[in-house]
Amino acid sequence: MSSSHSDIEKVVSAIIEKVKPRREDYERLRQVYDTVSQLLTECLGPLNREFVISLQGSVAKDTFIRGEVDIDVFVLFNPQQVDETWFGSEFVNIVTECFKRRNYEVRLEYATHPYVTAVVDGVEVNVVPAFRVENPKKIISAVDRTPFHTEYVVKKLSPEQRDHVRVLKLFLKAWNIYGAEVAVQGFSGYVTELLVIAYGSFDRVLKAATKWRPYRTCIDIEGHYPDERRCIERFRDSVLVVVDPIDPDRNAAAAVSIKSFALFKLLSYLFTIKPSLEFFDKPRTIVPSTWSRDIHDRLRAIGSCLIHLVFKVRKPIPDAVWGQLRRVERVLLNELKSLRLSVLAIDSWVDKSLSRAIVAIEIADCDKEFEVHKGPIALDLDNALRFLIKNANALAGPWLGYDGRLYCIRKRKYSAYEAVERIAKKLASLSVLELERVESDIPTIANHDFVEWLYGFVFRKQFERIARIMEST
Amino acid sequence: MSSSHSDIEKVVSAIIEKVKPRREDYERLRQVYDTVSQLLTECLGPLNREFVISLQGSVAKDTFIRGEVDIDVFVLFNPQQVDETWFGSEFVNIVTECFKRRNYEVRLEYATHPYVTAVVDGVEVNVVPAFRVENPKKIISAVDRTPFHTEYVVKKLSPEQRDHVRVLKLFLKAWNIYGAEVAVQGFSGYVTELLVIAYGSFDRVLKAATKWRPYRTCIDIEGHYPDERRCIERFRDSVLVVVDPIDPDRNAAAAVSIKSFALFKLLSYLFTIKPSLEFFDKPRTIVPSTWSRDIHDRLRAIGSCLIHLVFKVRKPIPDAVWGQLRRVERVLLNELKSLRLSVLAIDSWVDKSLSRAIVAIEIADCDKEFEVHKGPIALDLDNALRFLIKNANALAGPWLGYDGRLYCIRKRKYSAYEAVERIAKKLASLSVLELERVESDIPTIANHDFVEWLYGFVFRKQFERIARIMEST
Numbered sequence: 029m030s031s032s033h034s035d036i037e038k039v040v041s042a043i044i045e046k047v048k049p050r051r052e053d054y055e056r057l058r059q060v061y062d063t064v065s066q067l068l069t070e071c072l073g074p075l076n077r078e079f080v081i082s083l084q085g086s087v088a089k090d091t092f093i094r095g096e097v098d099i100d101v102f103v104l105f106n107p108q109q110v111d112e113t114w115f116g117s118e119f120v121n122i123v124t125e126c127f128k129r130r131n132y133e134v135r136l137e138y139a140t141h142p143y144v145t146a147v148v149d150g151v152e153v154n155v156v157p158a159f160r161v162e163n164p165k166k167i168i169s170a171v172d173r174t175p176f177h178t179e180y181v182v183k184k185l186s187p188e189q190r191d192h193v194r195v196l197k198l199f200l201k202a203w204n205i206y207g208a209e210v211a212v213q214g215f216s217g218y219v220t221e222l223l224v225i226a227y228g229s230f231d232r233v234l235k236a237a238t239k240w241r242p243y244r245t246c247i248d249i250e251g252h253y254p255d256e257r258r259c260i261e262r263f264r265d266s267v268l269v270v271v272d273p274i275d276p277d278r279n280a281a282a283a284v285s286i287k288s289f290a291l292f293k294l295l296s297y298l299f300t301i302k303p304s305l306e307f308f309d310k311p312r313t314i315v316p317s318t319w320s321r322d323i324h325d326r327l328r329a330i331g332s333c334l335i336h337l338v339f340k341v342r343k344p345i346p347d348a349v350w351g352q353l354r355r356v357e358r359v360l361l362n363e364l365k366s367l368r369l370s371v372l373a374i375d376s377w378v379d380k381s382l383s384r385a386i387v388a389i390e391i392a393d394c395d396k397e398f399e400v401h402k403g404p405i406a407l408d409l410d411n412a413l414r415f416l417i418k419n420a421n422a423l424a425g426p427w428l429g430y431d432g433r434l435y436c437i438r439k440r441k442y443s444a445y446e447a448v449e450r451i452a453k454k455l456a457s458l459s460v461l462e463l464e465r466v467e468s469d470i471p472t473i474a475n476h477d478f479v480e481w482l483y484g485f486v487f488r489k490q491f492e493r494i495a496r497i498m499e500s501t
Numbered sequence: 502m503s504s505s506h507s508d509i510e511k512v513v514s515a516i517i518e519k520v521k522p523r524r525e526d527y528e529r530l531r532q533v534y535d536t537v538s539q540l541l542t543e544c545l546g547p548l549n550r551e552f553v554i555s556l557q558g559s560v561a562k563d564t565f566i567r568g569e570v571d572i573d574v575f576v577l578f579n580p581q582q583v584d585e586t587w588f589g590s591e592f593v594n595i596v597t598e599c600f601k602r603r604n605y606e607v608r609l610e611y612a613t614h615p616y617v618t619a620v621v622d623g624v625e626v627n628v629v630p631a632f633r634v635e636n637p638k639k640i641i642s643a644v645d646r647t648p649f650h651t652e653y654v655v656k657k658l659s660p661e662q663r664d665h666v667r668v669l670k671l672f673l674k675a676w677n678i679y680g681a682e683v684a685v686q687g688f689s690g691y692v693t694e695l696l697v698i699a700y701g702s703f704d705r706v707l708k709a710a711t712k713w714r715p716y717r718t719c720i721d722i723e724g725h726y727p728d729e730r731r732c733i734e735r736f737r738d739s740v741l742v743v744v745d746p747i748d749p750d751r752n753a754a755a756a757v758s759i760k761s762f763a764l765f766k767l768l769s770y771l772f773t774i775k776p777s778l779e780f781f782d783k784p785r786t787i788v789p790s791t792w793s794r795d796i797h798d799r800l801r802a803i804g805s806c807l808i809h810l811v812f813k814v815r816k817p818i819p820d821a822v823w824g825q826l827r828r829v830e831r832v833l834l835n836e837l838k839s840l841r842l843s844v845l846a847i848d849s850w851v852d853k854s855l856s857r858a859i860v861a862i863e864i865a866d867c868d869k870e871f872e873v874h875k876g877p878i879a880l881d882l883d884n885a886l887r888f889l890i891k892n893a894n895a896l897a898g899p900w901l902g903y904d905g906r907l908y909c910i911r912k913r914k915y916s917a918y919e920a921v922e923r924i925a926k927k928l929a930s931l932s933v934l935e936l937e938r939v940e941s942d943i944p945t946i947a948n949h950d951f952v953e954w955l956y957g958f959v960f961r962k963q964f965e966r967i968a969r970i971m972e973s974t
Contacts, residue, residue: 238882241880242880286905287901287903287905290878290879290880290901290905291879291901293879293880293882294879294880294882294885294901297882297885297886298886298889301886326896326897326910329869329870329871329896329910330869330871330872330873330910331804331866331868331869357903361903372873372908373900373902373903374903392873393804393866396802396803396804397802398802398803399803400803400845400865405763406763406764406766406767407714407715407763407766407767409711409766409767409770412767412770413770413771413774413971416771416964416967416968416971417968417971417972419968420964420965420968420969420971420972423799423802423960424799424959424960424961424962425960425961425962425963425964426961426963426964426968427846427961427962427963427964428760428763428764428767428963429846430760430830430834430846430847432759432760432763435845435961437799437802437803486897487896487897487898488897488898488899488900488908489897489898489900490898490899490900490901491889491893491898491899491900492893494889495889495890495892495893495899496893498886498889498890498893499890499893
């Protein structure tokens with residue numbers, strides 16, 4: 029079950045061939061940066077404030093994937109001269125106007141504070157205001173750390189390793205665990221870079237990952253902590269700890285969820301056993317014309333059903349929307365469980381324009397009016413008594429099962445749909461989402477992207493290609 | 502939630518009124534015993550072997566329930582003169598002939614060795630051959646202990662306590678946990694007597710039982726063991742230990758199953774909270790004329806089904822038949838579980854003439870062709886890989902669930918019926934049972950007793966009356 033080193037090398041070389049930028053890519057990016065830099069100098073000059081224009085992000089670090097790039101241009105100010113509110117009240121307006129005057133497409137975006145995105149020569153350029161500080165201990169806003177990150181990564185990564193970062197990024201992207209945003213809860217670009225710095229190469233990162241243990245692994249490149257135990261204690265709630273080399277109090281991998289962690293670990297294991305180019309393909313769900321019938325047949329096969337919460341998005345801030353959607357999922361899971369309804373799958377979809385969101389739930393045994401209800405063990409006398417009294421009118425039982433527990437068959441309090449509707453009504457304080465309706469079956473939404481997503485949600489063939497590759501192991 | 506002492510006393514007095522034999526009962530039993538004793542003396546005298554005729558059992562101990570009595574007449578031989586094979590080859594024939602000549606109904610029965618049961622004046626009389634030994638350490642056959650048991654109980658029980666034994670016996674009988682036979686696996690008459698000796702009265706037995714812990718309780722009246730721990734160590738596999746006062750190496754309660762134990766403990770608790778005459782009523786299942794439709798409706802309510810193994814009984818020995826039926830149940834439970842079929846209930850029925858036996862199984866979700874299959878957690882890499890490969894062709898998935906486990910929806914290997922049929926075929930070495938057929942639905946058996954049993958099996962309303970009594974608590 030072990031692959032030879034040359035198998036891995038072959039795959040990695042092929043992927044490098046695909047992700048490594050060409051000379052013309054660099055030239056084009058350089059031109060875009062020069063254009064933006066010049067424009068900003070012109071527009072910001074008259075303000076009479078010190079600033080330094082600086083290239084940041086994956087272009088500065090040369091770890092971007094060919095064809096998948098935006099440029100981060102930081103404008104670093106003297107914190108003595110401006111403050112963060114000034115970024116929002118003045119800077120973004122000046123920059124927006126500046127780009128608009130030259131007929132560039134431009135929009136306002138929000139991270140820790142607002143910034144401007146312009147499209148220049150087909151390339152997205154993020155113009156981010158930040159403070160210029162002496163060292164990482166003195167940062168004012170979170171983005172002020174970025175120049176130090178860039179400096180560190182540039183210093184540490186060899187040219188070969190930069191290609192390995194690109195390979196790792198593509199691997200993560202293919203499985204939708206690239207990025208620290210709430211929608212993904214995966215591995216940021218910076219974490220990807222740190223992993224290659226820590227382990228040396230793409231394949232060594234994957235080999236190491238197969239040994240990671242959730243809440244028990246600390247990657248501390250600069251040795252800021254005396255030992256792993258002390259490091260883990262400091263970041264108790266983190267699934268994975270990658271100590272930020274320029275700020276030992278920060279876990280660069282704090283966004284990684286247990287699900288992303290488990291998926292990456294499993295994929296790493298599968299890849300090291302059977303390296304294959306297919307690990308790097310983003311699966312496209314091909315929705316057959318019979319999709320609606322397929323979904324119904326699939327649900328009927330085990331007697332489950334689909335229920336959807338359809339929301340209008342009030343504020344198109346991705347992290348806020350996804351944060352609330354995940355919260356809705358958690359609440360639904362817990363409340364449905366306490367009503368003894370078994371959730372087979374739950375996930376959320378948001379349309380591209382960020383105007384509508386849907387939480388989809390698949391519930392098992394929806395068609396049943398009655399349920400087998402498992403009670404306490406008979407030896408737990410108080411609870412056994414309560415169970416007997418409460419279920420005196422059950423359809424069958426209460427009876428003492430061969431496992432020593434009490435059971436009965438009783439009417440369900442709520443149907444699956446009723447239960448979801450009740451829980452949905454209780455979900456009041458959703459600031460960025462507004463519940464429009466609860467729909468069962470396939471919701472009446474004319475959106476091909478949603479249908480594609482729903483088809484994937486119902487069939488959940490996430491590992492199909494990989495399983496087929498592994499079969500020949 | 503606590504009952505007053507007088508509530509319990511009232512119920513106990515009423516039950517004593519019901520179970521205490523009247524003068525005429527004693528007279529009649531004495532007459533029957535005299536008749537049998539005289540007859541045996543006549544028939545066995547010519548053999549020229551020493552013997553002593555001795556009254557044993559609940560009549561000798563005066564702990565029998567009025568109207569529910571058989572008489573145990575022991576014929577004690579000198580072990581120097583006869584051996585156990587002689588009991589089977591000579592004794593039973595002579596006694597059988599003896600009774601037959603006088604036109605008494607008579608039949609041969611088997612316990613540890615054969616004995617004869619005759620019906621005299623409407624009373625069943627068991628004529629049991631045994632050896633007369635000096636003390637319990639010298640017994641040759643298991644029944645040789647009986648005279649020592651009788652002697653001990655007679656010496657220890659006060660007249661009031663004998664009535665409490667009767668009350669306890671009726672309580673146990675009402676819930677079908679009276680008797681050490683395999684069909685019951687409950688509390689023998691002797692254990693019932695020892696419990697009243699140990700705790701003093703019916704209600705004190707019940708109060709004590711609410712504190713019993715399975716595999717952790719030792720009742721050692723004569724203090725044969727230095728402490729409870731040592732006693733429990735000696736009888737490691739016993740759910741409940743009642744040390745036989747006349748043989749410290751014997752657990753008189755060895756037959757008590759965990760289910761009987763749990764049921765008795767729970768009932769004891771319920772009775773002490775709410776003493777009621779209804780605890781002493783054996784529930785009669787009233788089968789409505791709509792029984793067949795009721796059963797179908799009940800099964801349809803949760804999508805379960807009934808499957809039956811119908812056996813011909815080869816040898817009508819109750820303990821052997823029940824022993825094998827319970828083994829069949831265990832095997833079915835385990836094998837169906839390993840095929841991921843969920844057994845809701847399993848039990849066996851034997852007809853009164855001991856010629857036919859049926860194991861009935863209720864299986865959940867019989868109608869489903871597909872099942873949700875729960876795999877390993879994704880972090881368990883080897884097993885996760887195996888799961889992915891094995892289920893590459895699943896209807897849905899494999900997918901990574903929100904609980905970190907892999908899942909898929911796949912076709913069932915066998916339908917419930919096919920699975921039971923396969924397991925039944927493998928159950929080869931059943932010496933006293935012969936599998937006739939496997940039937941689904943309601944088997945084609947014209948037997949009212951079976952229908953009554955099946956109706957009870959499907960609705961399992963064992964605690965119905967009690968739950969209603971407890972409701973007003």
